[in-house]
Amino acid sequence: MKGNRRSGTRETAIAAVAxxxxxxxxxxxxxxxxxxxxxxxxxxxxxxxxxxxxVGNTGMVSFGxxxxxxxxxxxxxxxxxxxxxxxxxxAMLAVLFTTVAALxxxxxxxxLSTDYFAFITLAFQMLIxxxxxxxxxxxxxxxxxxxxxxxxxxxxxxLASQLHLYQCCAVVAVLGLLALRxxxxxxxxxxxxxxxxNESRTGFLGVVLWRARLWAFTIAGGFAGLGGVLAxxxxxxxxxxLADWPNSGQAIFAVMLGGINSFLGPxxxxxxxxxxxxAVARVTEYQGLxxxxxxxxxxxxxxxxxxxxxxxxxxxxxx
Amino acid sequence: xxxxxxxxxxxxxxxxxxxxxxxxxxxxxxxxVAAGVTLIFGVLKIVNFAHGTFYMLGGYVAYTTLGVTxxxxxxxxxxxxxxxxxxxxxxxxxxxxxxxSNVLMQLLICYAVVLIFDDLVKIVWGPEFxxxxxxxxxxxxxxxxxxxxxxxxxxxxxGIAALIAIVLGLGLSMTRLGKTVRAAAINAQMVSALGVNxxxxxxxxxxxxxxxxxxxxxxxxxxxxxxxxxxFSVLIESFIVTxxxxxxxxxxxxASALLIGLVRGFGTIGFPQFTxxxxxxxxxxxxxxxxxxxxxxxx
Numbered sequence: 001m002k003g004n005r006r007s008g009t010r011e012t013a014i015a016a017v018a019x020x021x022x023x024x025x026x027x028x029x030x031x032x033x034x035x036x037x038x039x040x041x042x043x044x045x046x047x048x049x050x051x052x053x054x055v056g057n058t059g060m061v062s063f064g065x066x067x068x069x070x071x072x073x074x075x076x077x078x079x080x081x082x083x084x085x086x087x088x089x090x091a092m093l094a095v096l097f098t099t100v101a102a103l104x105x106x107x108x109x110x111x112l113s114t115d116y117f118a119f120i121t122l123a124f125q126m127l128i129x130x131x132x133x134x135x136x137x138x139x140x141x142x143x144x145x146x147x148x149x150x151x152x153x154x155x156x157x158x159l160a161s162q163l164h165l166y167q168c169c170a171v172v173a174v175l176g177l178l179a180l181r182x183x184x185x186x187x188x189x190x191x192x193x194x195x196x197x198n199e200s201r202t203g204f205l206g207v208v209l210w211r212a213r214l215w216a217f218t219i220a221g222g223f224a225g226l227g228g229v230l231a232x233x234x235x236x237x238x239x240x241x242l243a244d245w246p247n248s249g250q251a252i253f254a255v256m257l258g259g260i261n262s263f264l265g266p267x268x269x270x271x272x273x274x275x276x277x278x279a280v281a282r283v284t285e286y287q288g289l290x291x292x293x294x295x296x297x298x299x300x301x302x303x304x305x306x307x308x309x310x311x312x313x314x315x316x317x318x319x
Numbered sequence: 320x321x322x323x324x325x326x327x328x329x330x331x332x333x334x335x336x337x338x339x340x341x342x343x344x345x346x347x348x349x350x351x352v353a354a355g356v357t358l359i360f361g362v363l364k365i366v367n368f369a370h371g372t373f374y375m376l377g378g379y380v381a382y383t384t385l386g387v388t389x390x391x392x393x394x395x396x397x398x399x400x401x402x403x404x405x406x407x408x409x410x411x412x413x414x415x416x417x418x419x420s421n422v423l424m425q426l427l428i429c430y431a432v433v434l435i436f437d438d439l440v441k442i443v444w445g446p447e448f449x450x451x452x453x454x455x456x457x458x459x460x461x462x463x464x465x466x467x468x469x470x471x472x473x474x475x476x477x478g479i480a481a482l483i484a485i486v487l488g489l490g491l492s493m494t495r496l497g498k499t500v501r502a503a504a505i506n507a508q509m510v511s512a513l514g515v516n517x518x519x520x521x522x523x524x525x526x527x528x529x530x531x532x533x534x535x536x537x538x539x540x541x542x543x544x545x546x547x548x549x550x551f552s553v554l555i556e557s558f559i560v561t562x563x564x565x566x567x568x569x570x571x572x573x574a575s576a577l578l579i580g581l582v583r584g585f586g587t588i589g590f591p592q593f594t595x596x597x598x599x600x601x602x603x604x605x606x607x608x609x610x611x612x613x614x615x616x617x618x
Contacts, residue, residue, distance in 0.1 A: 061422045063368070108603060112610065114422050115366045116566070119558050122368075123602065126555045130595040245551065249430040256427055286442065292435035299427045300416055 011181055019174045026163055035166040037278075041271055042173030043230035048254040048266035049180050050223035055252070056260035057184055058216045059196030061114060064121030065251055067105070067128040068221040070243020072098045072228025074132065074139060077238040080149045095225045102221020103214070110213040125245060132240050144239035149232070169230050176226050181263055183219060192216050253295055259305025268307055325589030336467025338584040344473055344542065346580020347480030351535035353557035353564070353572045354487060355528030361504040361567030362524045365414060366422065368429035370532055370557065371550025372436045377402045377533025378540040378549070379444055382451050391454035391541075398537025399530045406529020407522045415521070433551070440547040449545040457541075476538055483531070484573050491569060500524060504567060559602050565615020575613060 022038065047069050054060040076094035079085055085093070109120050132139045140146060183189055191212055194202045203209055232238050241247065250273060258269025280290045302309060328334035352374055359367050381398035385391060409432065417424040457472035491497035503510045503520055511517040535553075543549075560579055564571025579598055586594040605613065 055423060059421075061426060063426060108606060112606075115360065115364070116562065118366060118422055118426060119562055120606070123555060123559055123562070123599065127596065127599040134592055134595070246434075249434075252423070253427060253430070256423060260423070286438040288434035289438035289442075292431040292433075292438070295427055295431035295434070296413070299424050299431065300413070303420075303424070 008182065008185070012178065015174050015178045019170060022170045023167060026166065032162060035162055037274065039166055039169045039230070039234050040274055042169040043227045043234060044251075044254065044270040044274060045267040046173055046176045046227035046230065047224050048251050048258075048270045049177055049263075050220040050227065051251045052255045052260060052266045053180060053184060053192075053216055053220045053223075055255055056265070057189060057196065058192040058213060059114070060110070060213060060217070061118050061252075062121040062217075062220075063118045063245070063248055063252065064123070064125030065220070065224055066245065066248035067125040067243055068098050068102055068224035069228040069231065069247060069251075070132065070238070070240070071101055071128060072225030073232035073238040073242045074145065075225070076229040077145045077149060077232045078138070081145070081147065091226075091229045094229050095222055098225025098228070099218055099222035102225075103218045106214045106217035106221070110217055111210050122245065122248070125243065125248060129240060129243050129245070132243055139238075139240075142240055145237045148236045165233060169233070172226070172230060176223060177267065180223060184263060188212070188215070255305075257298060257305050259308030259311070262305070262307035262311060265305050265307040269305060272306070322589055325585065328585070328588045331466075333466035333468075334588070336464050336469065338588060339581065340467070340469050340473050340477075342581040342584025343477050343577070344580070345583050346577040347477050348535045348539050349553070349556055349560050349579060350484060350573050350576035351480055351531045351538075352553055353560040353576055354484075354569055355531045356557050357561045357564065357567055357569060357572045358524055359528045360561070362500055362507070363414075363418070363521055365418075365425055367528070368426060368554065369409070369432040370528070371552075371554030372433050373402045373406065373529045373532035373550070374536040374553050375440065375545075375547070375550035376405065376436065377536030378545050379440060379536075380533070381537035381540050382444075382449055382545055385451060385454070391456065395534065395537040398540075399534035402533020402536070403526040403530030405533070406525040409529070410522055410525035414525070437547045444545070444547075446547060451540040451545065453541050472541065476542070479538065483534070488569055496523070556598070559598060563602055563605050563612055565612025568612065568614040571612055571614030
C-alpha cells in the first residue's frame, strides 16, 4: 500500500504541473482556437476516460455511454435555465442526476453477457434520445435547448469570458481525471481488472460480480455526466446530438485510438480525434467517410491505440 | 396518452384491420432484418452493428434498378442479391480479421462501415429523401376486409415475408446446410474438425443475413422513404427484436418482430407521442423477467 500512496502523490504532482502549464499558456500567448480546443478536449477527455473505466478496466463494452453525456448536459442546462441555483450547485446536481440514471440503467444491463451488454446499452441510449426528441415542451425537441445559459459568476469567475471558461474547464477536467485515476488504481479498480481478465476466478474469490460492475457503470456514468456539463457550458445549451449514438461511437473510437490499457490513452485519443475532426471538417463535408476509413486503418492495421503501441515498443526496446 | 381512442379503435373492426395490417408490415420487415442479425450472432457470435447499412443499401439499389429497368421484381432481386454479395465481401474483407478478438474491434469496424456508407450514399444519391413510389402493378383499388382498407401491395408484402420466414425455418431445420449451420452455432470448431468448410459456411451465413436485410430494404422502399442514415432506426429495432426473441432464435425473432409491429400499430393510436417508449418498456420488462429472451436458451 505504501508504494500505492507514493505513486498517488506522484500522480497528483504530475496533474498539478500539467494544470499549471495549461493555466499559464493564456498569459504567455492568447489563442482563441487553442483555448477553444482545450475546452472541448476537457469535456471529451472526461467522457472518453470514464468510458475506459468500463471498456479497458472492466471489459464491459458499452455502446450507449453517450446517453449519460447527453443527460448531464441537459440536466445542467435545464437546471440553469429553470432555477436560480448557482452554477456549482447545478453542476453537482446534474452529475448526481446522471449518476442515479446510470445506476438505474446499469441495474438492468450489467447482468447481461458482453454482446448483449453492447446491444442493450445502445438501445437505452436510443430510448433517452427519443425521449429528448419527443419531449419538446421541456427539451426543445430536435432544435435543442436554446436561449443560452444565464451566466452567473462563480468565485469571481465570469464564464461568459472565454479565458475564465477555459480555466474552469481545465481545473474541472484535471480534477475529474485525477479522481478517475485514483479509482482505477484503488483496490476496487484492481478488482475490476481482475473481472476483466477472468470473471469466474474473481467470482470464486468472493467478489459479487454484478455489484462491482454496477459500481463501475454508475461511476463511469457520473463522470460522463460531468463531461456533459462542460459540453453544455461550452455550447451554452444542450443539443440532442450530445445524446445521439455517433457520439458514443466517437468516445469508443477515442478510447481505442489512444489505447485502452493506458490511463491517459483516452485523453490522447480524444485530443487526436478532435484535431482530426477539425482538420477533416475544413477539407470536406463528408467527415464520416474519412473518419470511417481512419477507424478501419486503426482497427485492422495497428490493432491497438497509440499509447499502448508506444508502451509495447518501449518495453521491447528496453529488454 | 389517448386510451379512449385506443378503446374506440379496438371495438371497430375497420380500425383493427387497418392497424393490424400496418403492424404486420412493420413486424414482417423487422423480422427480415432481425433474422439476419440473429443468424449471424447465433453462428458467428458477431454482433453486426452494420446490419442497418445492408437494409439501407438494399433500398437504394432497388430504387436505382427500378429507375433503370422499370421492373419492381428485378429491383427487389437486385437489392437482395447485391446485399448478399456485399455481405460476403464485408465478412471476408473486414469481419473475418477480428474473429475471436474482443467486441470492441467488431464494434469499431461496424461503426466505421456505417459512417462510410452513410456518406457514400449521400455522395451517390444525394442527402435528400427519395420516394420510390408504388410499383405500377399495385396501383389498383385497395381491398376491403371487414371494413378496413388494405392496399394490395401490403398484402403481397406480408405474404412474401411470411413465405421467407417459412423457407428459412424449414431450411434451418430440414436441410443438410441448415443442420450444419445449427451445429456450427453450437460448436464451430467441432464442425470444422468434422471436415466442414466453416470459412465457406460463415460466408454463406453472412450472405443470407445480408441478402435478407437487402430484401427488406427493397421491399420497404415503396412504403417508406429512402434517406441516408435510414438503416440506423431499423438496426436498433432489430436489436430489440433479437433481444426480446432470444439471440440466435429465428422463431423468437419472428414472434417478437410481430409483437413489436403490433405494439407499434396500436401504440400509434393509444400513445401517439410515446410509441417508441412503449417498445423499450416491452423490452425492459422482458429483460427483467426472462433475460435470455422469449425463445432463448438460458445463458
